[in-house]
Amino acid sequence: MKQRGDFVFDPFLGSGTTAVVAKKLGRRFAGVEIHPEYCCWAAKRLQNAAKDTSIQGYHNGVFWERNTLKQQVANG
Numbered sequence: 001m002k003q004r005g006d007f008v009f010d011p012f013l014g015s016g017t018t019a020v021v022a023k024k025l026g027r028r029f030a031g032v033e034i035h036p037e038y039c040c041w042a043a044k045r046l047q048n049a050a051k052d053t054s055i056q057g058y059h060n061g062v063f064w065e066r067n068t069l070k071q072q073v074a075n076g
Helices: 017-024 036-051 069-074
Strands: 007-010 028-031
Touching: 007 017, 017 028, 017 036
Parallel strands: 007 028
Antiparallel strands: none
16 A cells, blocks of 8 residues: 555656646655656646645545545545
């Protein structure tokens, strides 16, 4: 099981989704991306992640499938 402080490496960073989720879950992370524009997008998303720590679909330690809000609320 992954824990806070674990290390996540993404060799194809793209717009930074893996890095953003790692940051929000308290993991250390690194990524590699060849396209400068994608690096800029990832950097901007990481800045925003510092302000908003919520993760879409993540509730009470569980990643839920889309359109399951009623189930999430029912399970507390």
